[in-house]
């Protein structure tokens with residue numbers, strides 16, 4: 001098992017290093033969590049210099065420790081009648097700005113480190129949306145791939161039989177993430193309704209539009225990441241029109257990033273899954289990709305078999321394909337330093353993270369050094385959770401907004417996040433550094449609220 005040490009990271013400013021050391025010693029086997037915390041601490045050290053009240057208020061010491069961590073057994077019976085046991089997680093990180101809010105991830109790689117890094121990121125991302133939502137994340141090491149619908153349903157029911165007691169529209173509101181889409185959300189919501197005897201629409205987001213779900217929620221993360229890229233390009237007087245866009249993944253984020261990039265006049269040329277990637281210089285055929293991934297749940301190689309303009313590359317990295325704009329939309333740490341160097345050599349101008357923390361720290365550094373516009377996930381992919389908050393407001397007021405109204409609102413929110421991030425970077429003397437800007441702008445909102453609400 002990995003034990004991360006201080007030596008694995010750049011030294012931090014004196015004001016924040018002890019907080020990081022405590023994280024390492026208290027949670028020694030959580031490398032992804034360490035990575036996420038290190039990045040934030042590095043960015044916000046200058047904020048503490050200007051705000052000694054945040055130091056006196058012990059804001060950081062409290063912020064890196066989740067308010068509550070829930071780990072539980074999820075027993076279920078497979079189609080062959082065999083008993084299976086998975087582990088369930090919900091990390092309720094911060095409720096200072098609103099009910100805990102964040103997705104559930106079902107994937108075999110899920111462990112405490114992954115859920116804590118995601119929950120930690122979610123605090124700042126959600127603060128950036130300006131929508132009054134706290135930060136949380138959950139999931140399980142259950143793998144929905146290759147399972148029957150009945151198995152997925154039994155798993156979801158067992159998962160909710162425990163988790164329901166920790167949820168509620170004013171307490172904790174989950175949504176989807178990797179491995180948790182419309183099917184899983186339906187089963188989870190149904191079981192919550194049964195065990196609580198309440199039709200509490202606002203306790204889950206990403207619901208079907210026929211039963212309380214919001215228009216544009218499904219599309220929002222991918223659309224938002226592309227809107228953010230558009231905002232960054234606009235600062236340089238440029239746009240997406242005519243650009244070649246490289247996208248990794250083939251799930252919800254990737255599919256709708258491809259759709260929006262195409263609608264804005266770019267050509268999205270790649271998609272991938274864990275088996276390899278496809279390149280399609282004619283532009284990804286979205287209907288085919290959706291049929292394969294959302295209906296047939298097939299591997300990406302099938303795309304190349306059915307599309308003459310595409311080729312499949314087994315195993316290789318999708319980032320070896322030269323593109324103008326990259327939207328990594330698969331998973332954490334998928335873009336290595338070598339990938340970043342290949343993208344830079346290929347002339348990439350902007351990177352907008354559709355996934356959470358898809359670029360390793362060395363890759364981020366390389367992009368920034370090369371003058372590539374770089375948007376971190378907590379700003380660029382915040383459109384998903386922001387639209388979840390819009391779903392919560394519609395549920396609370398029993399209203400239904402149209403697709404066009406919801407998309408306009410999303411576009412506005414992404415422009416606001418870009419503005420707040422850009423502005424924070426300027427105020428702290430690191431113009432154009434969206435990583436610092438996102439961490440600072442998110443942290444300022446959370447820290448001010450923590451200070452106002454006392455030692456909780």
Ligand code: GLU
Pocket residue numbers: 101102103104173174175176177205356381382384385386388
């Ligand atoms: N899982 C998404 C994220 O990483 C969405 C969370 C939500 O809508 O609550 O932000």
